[in-house]
Amino acid sequence: MANPSVNVYLDKQEYGKDRVRLLKVHKDTKVHRVDDLTIRVLLSGEAFTTSYTEASNKAVVATDSMKNTCYILAKSSKVVDTLELFAAELANHFLNTYAWVQGAHVTIIRHRWARMIVDGKPHNHSFWRDGDETRQTDIFIKRGQNAQDRTVELKSAISGLLVLKTTGSSFEDFVRDEYTTLPEAKDRILSTCVEANWDFTLPFIHNSASLLPTLSQVPFNAIYDSVREVTCKTFAEDESASVQATLYKMAAQSIQNWKWVQKVAYALPNRHFFPVDLKYFRGTQNLNEHADVYQPVADPSGLITATVTRAPDTSVARL
Known part of the structure; x- marks a missing residue:
């Protein structure tokens, strides 16, 4: 049985979209390149407290909108092939777009594709999956006391x-x-x-x-x-x-x-x-x-x- 006399509070919270799958094909030359990504976006801030404690969605950015943002920015971005920069671009976008978001946490996994060798030469637009190894990056950008300031924590990884x-x-x-x-x-x-x-x-x-x-x-x-x-x-x-x-x-x-x-x-x-x-x-x-x-x-x-x-x-x- 719950004891209503015991005080509780929301200590931490993040929410967002996980496992957003995205393939960006770079066609700027005849030799194509691919970035096969899995993205996680998590947002945090005091404004989201009421969605937990009062069942109010007034401040909630739909996770489907976060998914769409990943695709839209991947279309326009010039830095998708540098995970750290693309993750920073995504996180900074959410802080710039939604004034009440205090923190944006973006994780990107890049799946490894190798260029096919055909007749002894690398093929221009054909690839094979080169094992389970991935490249990863994780960035947390937080709004500072000044609305335009940003605190950045960034790490990258090799996995598998x-x-x-x-x-x-x-x-x-x-x-x-x-x-x-x-x-x-x-x-x-x-x-x-x-x-x-x-x-x-x-x-x-x-x-x-x-x-x-x-x-x-x-x-x-x-x-x-x-x-x-x-x-x-x-x-x-x-x-x-x-x-x-x-x-x-x-x-x-x-x-x-x-x-x-x-x-x-x-x-x-x-x-x-x-x-x-x-x-x-x-x-x-x-x-x-x-x-x-x-x-x-x-x-x-x-x-x-x-x-x-x-x-x-x-x-x-x-x-």
């Missing part, structure tokens, strides 16, 4: 990058006690599905009109390409003593490469491949240095996470 190497990884000298059955491994398969995100060092307040020009100074596409390349190169070349040690090198390198990157976080599940013991079959050797047939084991898996942050005395970006 599945990698594997067949040597160059070990795991030794770990704690051994009565619970330990795992043997030490001087050489093992290392595989993970990379989840990485990075926060940008940006000015806290932007004027609404200067928001996009200011953000345009940051080479977002180059930073994404670089973080992905560093992730793959470090994974491939590092003589890994542990997933932890390799993760740290990945994150530190990207912070050192880009003055705009404030912190980098990774979540690396250790996808296990165990050699199959075949000694029961005519004494076939398939362990240790003889191993070349493995059983993938999905669950349970190790999970290694960490966030590496730029030290306070390190120089930061000034746009």
Whole structure:
């Protein structure tokens, strides 16, 4: 039974449209490009409180209108192929259009398409789905005390990058006690599905009109390409003593490469491949240095996470 004498209040709220699917085809040259996007738009502000507490829709912008806005701006935008800028354009639009909206939160996922190779050459307008890897960005723009001021929080990410190497990884000298059955491994398969995100060092307040020009100074596409390349190169070349040690090198390198990157976080599940013991079959050797047939084991898996942050005395970006 509810107790009407207990006071409650609405603590937090956001609402909007999720999973807006959008394909933008760039036809400015004979070589077409595609951006296959999934978009989430969430709005917040005190004006929406009464829609929860008093069943009043007077301030509610229909989520269908948010969906339509995504399509309309994608038609006119010149920055759809830079997720961070398109997300900022969308979020800033809602703040500029609806004076009572205090915060706009936009998340965009870009699904990966690769150009088909036909007769040994990249085809101008045909593509194939290049796995489940996605590029993502998440931006929250909040109205400042001055109606034209903007506070910006921005991060970008790689998700679903599945990698594997067949040597160059070990795991030794770990704690051994009565619970330990795992043997030490001087050489093992290392595989993970990379989840990485990075926060940008940006000015806290932007004027609404200067928001996009200011953000345009940051080479977002180059930073994404670089973080992905560093992730793959470090994974491939590092003589890994542990997933932890390799993760740290990945994150530190990207912070050192880009003055705009404030912190980098990774979540690396250790996808296990165990050699199959075949000694029961005519004494076939398939362990240790003889191993070349493995059983993938999905669950349970190790999970290694960490966030590496730029030290306070390190120089930061000034746009």
